[in-house]
Amino acid sequence: xxxxxxxxxxxxxxxxxxxxxxFTNKPILNRLPLGLDLKGGLHVVLQADEKAGExxxxxxxxxxxxxxxxxIDSLGVKEPIIYPQGNDRxxxxxxxxxxxxxAVNIIKNTAQLExxxxxxxxxxxxxxxxxxxxSPGANGSGPAVSLEFNxxxxxxxxxxxxxxxxxxISIYLDNEVIETxxxxxxxxxxxxxxxxxxxxxQTAQDLAVLLRSxxxxxxxxxxxxxxxxxxxxxxxxxxxxxxxIAGLIAILIFMMGYYLLPGVVxxxxxxxxxxxxxxxxxxxxxxxxxPGIAGFVLSIGMAVDANIIIYEHIKEELRFGKxxxxxxxxGFSRAFWTxxxxxxTTLIAAVVLIWFGTGPIKGFAVTLSIGIIASMVVALxxxxxLLVLFADITKNNKLYGV
Amino acid sequence: xxxxxxxxxxxxxxxxxxIPGIISMFVQGFNLGIDFQGGSVLRYKMDTAIEAPAVxxxxxxxQLVSEVSVQKSADEFYIRTTELTQEQTQQITDTLKAxxxxxxxxxxxxxxxxxxxxxxxxxxxAVLVALVLMxxxxxxxxxxxxxxxxxxxxxxxxxxxxxxxSLFQWEVNSxxxxxxxxxxxxxxxxxxxxxxxxxxxLRMKKKDPLPTLLDRSIMQTLNxxxxxxxxxxxxxITLLIFGGATLKIFVMTLLIGFLxxxxxxxxxxxxxYYEIKQRx
Numbered sequence: 001x002x003x004x005x006x007x008x009x010x011x012x013x014x015x016x017x018x019x020x021x022x023f024t025n026k027p028i029l030n031r032l033p034l035g036l037d038l039k040g041g042l043h044v045v046l047q048a049d050e051k052a053g054e055x056x057x058x059x060x061x062x063x064x065x066x067x068x069x070x071x072i073d074s075l076g077v078k079e080p081i082i083y084p085q086g087n088d089r090x091x092x093x094x095x096x097x098x099x100x101x102x103a104v105n106i107i108k109n110t111a112q113l114e115x116x117x118x119x120x121x122x123x124x125x126x127x128x129x130x131x132x133x134x135s136p137g138a139n140g141s142g143p144a145v146s147l148e149f150n151x152x153x154x155x156x157x158x159x160x161x162x163x164x165x166x167x168x169i170s171i172y173l174d175n176e177v178i179e180t181x182x183x184x185x186x187x188x189x190x191x192x193x194x195x196x197x198x199x200x201x202q203t204a205q206d207l208a209v210l211l212r213s214x215x216x217x218x219x220x221x222x223x224x225x226x227x228x229x230x231x232x233x234x235x236x237x238x239x240x241x242x243x244x245i246a247g248l249i250a251i252l253i254f255m256m257g258y259y260l261l262p263g264v265v266x267x268x269x270x271x272x273x274x275x276x277x278x279x280x281x282x283x284x285x286x287x288x289x290x291p292g293i294a295g296f297v298l299s300i301g302m303a304v305d306a307n308i309i310i311y312e313h314i315k316e317e318l319r320f321g322k323x324x325x326x327x328x329x330x331g332f333s334r335a336f337w338t339x340x341x342x343x344x345t346t347l348i349a350a351v352v353l354i355w356f357g358t359g360p361i362k363g364f365a366v367t368l369s370i371g372i373i374a375s376m377v378v379a380l381x382x383x384x385x386l387l388v389l390f391a392d393i394t395k396n397n398k399l400y401g402v
Numbered sequence: 403x404x405x406x407x408x409x410x411x412x413x414x415x416x417x418x419x420x421i422p423g424i425i426s427m428f429v430q431g432f433n434l435g436i437d438f439q440g441g442s443v444l445r446y447k448m449d450t451a452i453e454a455p456a457v458x459x460x461x462x463x464x465q466l467v468s469e470v471s472v473q474k475s476a477d478e479f480y481i482r483t484t485e486l487t488q489e490q491t492q493q494i495t496d497t498l499k500a501x502x503x504x505x506x507x508x509x510x511x512x513x514x515x516x517x518x519x520x521x522x523x524x525x526x527x528a529v530l531v532a533l534v535l536m537x538x539x540x541x542x543x544x545x546x547x548x549x550x551x552x553x554x555x556x557x558x559x560x561x562x563x564x565x566x567x568s569l570f571q572w573e574v575n576s577x578x579x580x581x582x583x584x585x586x587x588x589x590x591x592x593x594x595x596x597x598x599x600x601x602x603x604l605r606m607k608k609k610d611p612l613p614t615l616l617d618r619s620i621m622q623t624l625n626x627x628x629x630x631x632x633x634x635x636x637x638x639i640t641l642l643i644f645g646g647a648t649l650k651i652f653v654m655t656l657l658i659g660f661l662x663x664x665x666x667x668x669x670x671x672x673x674x675y676y677e678i679k680q681r682x
Binding site: 239240243244247251254258291294295298301305312342343350365368 | 544598599625637643660
């Protein structure tokens with residue numbers, strides 16, 4: 001009776017895991033963005049320039065990130081990766097940009113807009129803008145950016161124009177004059193237009209984006225800029241993914257060929273393990289990079305190792321003449337501390353690397369840590385449970401390689 | 403098999419790799435990739451008939467930068483220079499196009515050197531802290547002698563791989579760092595599994611002399627050591643044979659590292675433990 005129940009449970013587990021693998025592999029792989037090293041794109045590191053009297057705080061950086069995210073979104077780029085590095089740096093990774101030069105221009109501008117009178121006094125700033133749109137320009141003046149101020153801005157702008165009739169007002173962007181115009185009448189409706197001799201449809205579009213997303217709270221300089229060719233990853237990636245999968249299948253075949261029944265258990269566990277690790281990476285919003293893959297390979301090795309350690313112990317116990325159930329119990333209790341100590345030692349190193357590491361080192365350590373924890377959980381609970389179930393089904397020692 | 407008795411042979415084998423590597427590290431150093439050195443790397447697809455020295459001369463004649471080196475691999479040319487601006491990159495591309503006709507700029511990388519030195523410093527600090535914490539953990543769970551032996555074996559692996567990189571002037575980049583970290587992770591894991599068996603055997607009532615006990619522990623875990631390294635090597639070998647070209651060196655490094663990791667766990671860590679015990 002017990003045999004039948006166990007068989008039913010095993011069958012259910014196998015069906016569930018195959019179903020899980022079938023239904024989750026696409027969503028997981030689609031939602032695991034590839035890092036720049038694999039996909040190609042633009043990698044920019046911005047360094048905040050601290051001027052006298054300014055202090056760059058975590059708050060400044062997070063505000064800047066929000067502004068940058070707006071700007072990059074407006075370029076139509078999907079899923080830009082933007083994160084702070086250290087105390088005063090921001091890393092931006094954009095995959096698959098057509099025009100890196102334009103992207104860099106949009107990113108690096110502080111976009112501090114100011115209207116000043118002839119004496120240089122600041123009248124209104126970009127802070128009071130409500131909207132900015134590129135327009136073909138009124139009365140044939142060529143491409144322009146139409147601005148709309150909010151209530152406070154409209155008041156300031158109205159007062160300023162009223163006070164400066166017949167005089168010049170200049171528009172400054174990041175302390176450079178982009179246009180100077182003579183005020184003819186007061187403008188109370190909060191609308192203005194920037195146009196200039198050199199403005200093209202594209203520059204008008206870019207400027208509108210900059211003004212809409214607002215000014216950066218500090219100015220940044222570009223510390224590092226890399227364009228990674230998409231072909232670099234693309235051609236090798238397809239082949240590499242296939243090669244990796246072939247390697248994993250080889251592991252499963254080896255495990256089943258060498259360890260027989262426990263090898264089958266290992267294969268089922270490894271599928272569950274892979275879903276767990278990749279799924280966790282998706283949930284954490286990780287990006288798959290080359291070092292990340294290295295971490296994954298190592299963690300797979302350690303997961304298989306956990307299985308091997310358990311089976312070798314069970315074999316040993318069986319050779320001592322223990323019954324199957326007793327051998328599984330004894331094998332596990334001996335394997336537990338072996339796996340615990342070896343995995344925890346590696347986990348300690350991985351966590352330190354997450355703490356101190358940057359970029360590639362962190363990517364490696366995060367994947368490895370997830371892998372180690374998943375491996376311990378799966379091996380010490382799920383694999384054990386499956387082995388006990390299989391022991392109910394057959395007691396033939398030959399199937400355990402003894 | 404008598405591992406402990408034959409330990410001198412293992413030491414000699416290791417030294418055969420270690421000494422040339424260490425000398426090379428002092429004499430010729432490393433071929434630091436752009437990640438560390440700072441500068442620009444341009445990658446072009448060109449006709450295979452074109453020779454690297456000719457391309458180098460063309461770029462040098464522009465007198466844009468002080469250092470230029472050109473590497474050719476089939477139809478791909480890697481031009482390394484000191485930092486280039488966007489305009490200078492364009493200028494080089496235009497000149498090459500004028501000279502050689504059909505060329506395609508595939509990628510242009512540029513890195514400030516500060517990132518490199520910072521990355522090295524962080525990685526170095528991280529590894530150092532990790533080593534200390536691992537030593538503490540092993541001392542707590544085992545005994546300090548095991549910890550010391552495990553970490554010396556770790557140094558052995560890292561030194562050998564670094565030595566090979568210096569000896570053959572393979573490019574050191576961030577993939578290399580990832581590989582070294584992987585090797586550290588694997589080696590320590592592998593060593594602990596064997597030491598765990600030693601610990602178990604030491605707890606038995608009837609005690610053999612230490613060399614016999616160590617040999618027995620290694621033999622009892624040998625199946626596992628070999629099978630584990632085999633399974634880890636499988637995806638690496640398929641990657642090496644069928645994977646993309648850009649991954650080759652990276653996979654190669656991992657492969658060498660895993661093999662030395664296994665070797666050192668069996669043939670270096672336990673003998674070192676024995677040496678410490680003998681003297682301590």
